[in-house]
Amino acid sequence: MSETAVLALDWGTTRLRAFRMAEDGSVLERRDAPAGIRAIDDGDFEDAFHTIIGDWLPPAGADAPLIILGGMIGSRQGWFEAPYIPCPADPESLADHAIAARTESGHALWIAPGLSLSQDGRADVMRGEELQIFGALAQLGPGRHLLCLPGTHSKWAWLEDGIIKDFRTYMTGELFDVLRRHSILGATIEHAVWSDAGFEKGLAAVRSDAGLLAHLFTVRAGALLETLPVDETGSFLSGLLIGSEVASAVRDLAPGSEVCIIGNPDLTDLCTRAVTQHGIRCRQLGEYTGAHGLFRLAEGLRTRR
Template sequence: MAEMTAEDAAVLAVDWGTTSLRAFRLAADGTILDRRRAAAGIRAIDDGDFESAFHQIVGDWLPADPARAPQIVLGGMIGSRQGWIEAPYLPCPADPAGLAAAAVSGRMKSGHAFWIAPGLSTQQDGRADVMRGEELQILGALEQLGGGRHLICLPGTHSKWALLEDGIIRDFHTYMTGELFDLLRRHSILGSTIEHAAWSEEGFRDGLAAAGKEGGMLAQLFTVRAGTLLGTLPVEKSGAFLSGLLIGSEVYAAAHNIPAGSEVCIIGNPDLTDLYTPALAARDIRCRQLGEYTGAHGLFRLAKDLLKRG
């Protein structure tokens, strides 16, 4: 088989976040030809020279002649105020055509043209929320999910729950579950009662069961300390209990009004998404997991819509 060249790719997609980036070469049918990951998020580019960082990481994927280059589409925090070019938030409700229309164009000193995806915002009932990067994963899921009403969960440092109706992103909520877990175990009094290297499946499930109990999450949190002091919660289980309590509380808040037997689509790394499956199952809600490269397919979908924009 002949070796692939830069010209074989139709799209060069980069999901460029705060701490890292993931780059993909995609064929004309959306097949991922190659992928790379680098610890070169926007915070790591101290001098703000994003073009040099881009060429250093994926420059060998580009032909020297910009006219022969694949379509270049970037998404994530690279479009934030601290990124390469700011791409404003698109208000919900939003659809794929709207995301393409709100994308911002740029041109490198090397002559290569590129697009940066916008983020999404929502303001309802006095509540404001934003996302940047997760909308690409949602976009990548649309063709797999089809029409109708869907609830999507994107676990992470700031978990997102988005409501889709017939391909339109109607609304979403952010839950600071991952960040709160890290803060509590590292910088609160609970940390001294946690054996950080230990994991207990039983402790995690006990935490899930505690979520939604009387007093709410704020009252249940202190049981991590009290239980270890009184001997009812072994320290080797306390970290997993805290994880279960936070994830269970997130699921309780996000899915409390969802009818039993409904389905939630979960997108992300299986190491994290697998923790949400029992939390949803406890509420008789089915899970449908999509692959962790859904964001790459979302960037590809955006690239196709950008071609229509011209």
């Protein structure tokens, strides 16, 4: 393992992604497990850490690669709490505010902070997505970019010359799950069925004058009155929610502008379909940029070791 320079763990709410990286930032080995912080009921993060990458670790006290953890593992519900730092922020400011920690087995760790925003009466936070954004810097280049990271809590962020200037969170994925599982809409949804036609109908409905709240009950009423096929209801709801998110996020963009999307293709493809309907171009940047963001932080941490 002498070629290993950095062990980077992108440790989120539902999954843990671990990367063994070389001195030049290339990924030597990757592991992915459903061991997010919510999955560790007893809070034994130390055990999960050793279970996933124990064979990558040298004996405690030996010459070790730099180990850096990012994402929800640094939250109040995680292993070691790291602060939020205010926007605007760049990779260097994240490295400056990373906290040092040590496992019970004696291995030294760095925990990446999250980002916060408080302006004009609006408060927001992100933890983990900033690593994906900074990991995409090489693909983005200089200038001003709007990025979308779709998911349970979708993030839209403005990046300018490598600095995150502003961002906004949309609870799209969580609201979809709540509505289909815990509301009256769920009784008329075929949960295991996907329909492209239903999704497109949801996107089209968002473009009318009525707002999201006025459209939601259509999921139930349309099924009862047989104007919306039951096998399209879940996809229609998805189109309503994703379409509403996108319409809000791009409302001030000029046609022909570009949105850069980071994430799982299952989600980024749906988001792309919603964005392009506004005459805006999309560029998909891949799913594993968080590893490269953690490596950028690691480079800034070398002087603090």
